[in-house]
Amino acid sequence: MNIQQTVHQAIEKLYQQEITISQVQLQKTKKEFKGHLTLVVFPLLKMSKKNPEQTAREVGEYLLANHSVFADFNVIKGFLNLVIAPAYWVDVLNEIHSTVSYGLTPVQPDAPLVMIEYSSPNTNKPLHLGHIRNNLLGYSLAEIMEANGYRVVKTNIVNDRGIHICKSMLAWQKWGNGATPQSTGKKGDHLIGDYYVLFDQKYKEELKNLEAKGLKKEEAEAQSSLMAEAREMLRKWEAGDQETVSLWKTMNSWVYAGFDETYKRLGVNFDKIYYESETYLVGKEQVLEGLKKGIFYQKEDGSVWADLTADGLDNKLLLRADGTSVYMTQDIGTAKLRFNDYPINKMVYVVGNEQNYHFQVLSLLLDKLGFEFGKGLVHFSYGMVELPEGKMKSREGTVVDADDLIEEMVETAKETSKELGKLDGCSDEEAKQISETVGLGALKYFILKVDPRKNMTFNPQESIDFNGNTGPFIQYTHARIQSVLRKAAEQGLSVPDEIRNGLIITEKEEDLIQILATFNEVVKEAAEMYSPAIIANYIYDLVKEYNQFYHDYSILREENENLKIFRLMLSQNVGRVIKTGFSLLGIEVPDRM
RNA sequence: GGUCCGGUAGCUCAGCUGGAUAGAGCAACAGCCUUCUAAGCUGUGGGUCUUGAGUUCGAAUCUCAACCGGAUCACCA
Numbered sequence: 001m002n003i004q005q006t007v008h009q010a011i012e013k014l015y016q017q018e019i020t021i022s023q024v025q026l027q028k029t030k031k032e033f034k035g036h037l038t039l040v041v042f043p044l045l046k047m048s049k050k051n052p053e054q055t056a057r058e059v060g061e062y063l064l065a066n067h068s069v070f071a072d073f074n075v076i077k078g079f080l081n082l083v084i085a086p087a088y089w090v091d092v093l094n095e096i097h098s099t100v101s102y103g104l105t106p107v108q109p110d111a112p113l114v115m116i117e118y119s120s121p122n123t124n125k126p127l128h129l130g131h132i133r134n135n136l137l138g139y140s141l142a143e144i145m146e147a148n149g150y151r152v153v154k155t156n157i158v159n160d161r162g163i164h165i166c167k168s169m170l171a172w173q174k175w176g177n178g179a180t181p182q183s184t185g186k187k188g189d190h191l192i193g194d195y196y197v198l199f200d201q202k203y204k205e206e207l208k209n210l211e212a213k214g215l216k217k218e219e220a221e222a223q224s225s226l227m228a229e230a231r232e233m234l235r236k237w238e239a240g241d242q243e244t245v246s247l248w249k250t251m252n253s254w255v256y257a258g259f260d261e262t263y264k265r266l267g268v269n270f271d272k273i274y275y276e277s278e279t280y281l282v283g284k285e286q287v288l289e290g291l292k293k294g295i296f297y298q299k300e301d302g303s304v305w306a307d308l309t310a311d312g313l314d315n316k317l318l319l320r321a322d323g324t325s326v327y328m329t330q331d332i333g334t335a336k337l338r339f340n341d342y343p344i345n346k347m348v349y350v351v352g353n354e355q356n357y358h359f360q361v362l363s364l365l366l367d368k369l370g371f372e373f374g375k376g377l378v379h380f381s382y383g384m385v386e387l388p389e390g391k392m393k394s395r396e397g398t399v400v401d402a403d404d405l406i407e408e409m410v411e412t413a414k415e416t417s418k419e420l421g422k423l424d425g426c427s428d429e430e431a432k433q434i435s436e437t438v439g440l441g442a443l444k445y446f447i448l449k450v451d452p453r454k455n456m457t458f459n460p461q462e463s464i465d466f467n468g469n470t471g472p473f474i475q476y477t478h479a480r481i482q483s484v485l486r487k488a489a490e491q492g493l494s495v496p497d498e499i500r501n502g503l504i505i506t507e508k509e510e511d512l513i514q515i516l517a518t519f520n521e522v523v524k525e526a527a528e529m530y531s532p533a534i535i536a537n538y539i540y541d542l543v544k545e546y547n548q549f550y551h552d553y554s555i556l557r558e559e560n561e562n563l564k565i566f567r568l569m570l571s572q573n574v575g576r577v578i579k580t581g582f583s584l585l586g587i588e589v590p591d592r593m
Numbered sequence: 594g595g596u597c598c599g600g601u602a603g604c605u606c607a608g609c610u611g612g613a614u615a616g617a618g619c620a621a622c623a624g625c626c627u628u629c630u631a632a633g634c635u636g637u638g639g640g641u642c643u644u645g646a647g648u649u650c651g652a653a654u655c656u657c658a659a660c661c662g663g664a665u666c667a668c669c670a
Contacts, residue, residue, distance in 0.1 A: 030613065040612055042650065079613060159670065320668045327670050356597060357665050420632065450606065454599065455663065462605065466632050468618040476632050484629050537607060547633065556629045
């Protein structure tokens, strides 16, 4: 029985009344007061019919008399501060220590199946900072869901069709001179991105020339031969023209190779990838079926619409007059294919908050079409990443490229490590490995520690700082713990399976155990709130607490053998929680740095 | 204009299922490396939690309104 339950039952006995969970408000005692847990007694006043202080004293005395867990108490206003017996903390540490899975629930074969869609890139541009946030959040969420026992399928929907791809293809055809990733030494996604930009440049030039001839902007756009060619290419693609399709395939394969490299370096992966080129036609079928069933309606021009006014939304277009699909249609098709492939219980879309409306609509449409997961679909909506100067604008060249950023982080990690002498005595291979781990750790932690829903500011200079609330600070603490454990082993000391009681331990040590003991709840909360940030901030608190402990107390030089082993065990478990917690964030943790 | 989201130290962020004197990091200043890794630790300064009302024994937290910022309301994806 845990303390919460103990207190709950004790109060019921004391007042001979049933009480609700919300009436037992137990919280961590604030640092400035003596005690571990604090009971707020205001909700109990009606039962005790006494003033707050008297009530608190009464409950305190009762608990102290009847339960050995409590060693002492004090009352300040309506707050009952309970001091918990040292033996209890040692028991808790023993329990934590013996838990193999660390409070992570093993995946059950019959658990609900959660599909998580994330990343979802376009094939005409390399990944940028916004994608990094998406990828990290998506991957981390998948890890967290799995840690809570769900079956998880990670999926990616690649937007591989449409006019934007044709622009790149056209530019490459016209001005590429047969350039390939091999011939240029460029990553495929960057190569294609360059031609996308080139198209835009040439298109603008053309518009300018046309406007110089006295045409209005709209007229110029309508007369643009480049745009006409791109559209013609899209028509050919949709008609299955061999040459076009073959070029499309080749160029896409370059892009995918480039993406894979970035994904791999970021440490994210997928169980199943869908391509819009394969799903958009399915969506059309679904919509037509819905039309037949009377769920949707058709306008005179032949376009198909959904009437969502009853749900407080507008009418939404699903198929154009010419029968081609729109974005929404494709998402319906993708949902259909996915459901055919997996018995999905819950669908989570990791997509930016600029699409909140889209997913509101999608949820309603899928529900109307009979998808069970439709109504309960989760749009894991995250905020944008802004730069200190404002939003990223591709036109102004202020987009932060994912590969460049990663490289810069790793490079800085390397330099800083070198300056601090951390890499002395390392082989080149080890040095490279550590820089990679630390650089990526800094980047990932910087992004994951903030509440996903909020827009965040990404300051390149600050993100590269490795002091304070950063990934490397936490990684460093882990490395130091490992070092202590190694040295202990050299001394012939090892951590036993269980530690004997009767130790006198200090407040700081109790605090640490108390934090360690809440790891389970934190992991659960992170899943419920869809927020890796909760785990990140928890680990930071733990590490900060541990660092103070580490400086105030010696471990290996402790003379009392029992205490030495206790502190080793405590350290080891702090290390285990850091490692487990960070793995839920997709961050690696080094054994030395 | 309608809808949704946000506003906490100079900056970046925690805290938000109501609880005690609102916390970290960065930046500034002052200390600590013959001691298990100084990517660390300790201390000082820094706040009208945007504003106003309401609910309550108690509000950064809940309700309403206003102000500010962002997103969205496409036959773009």
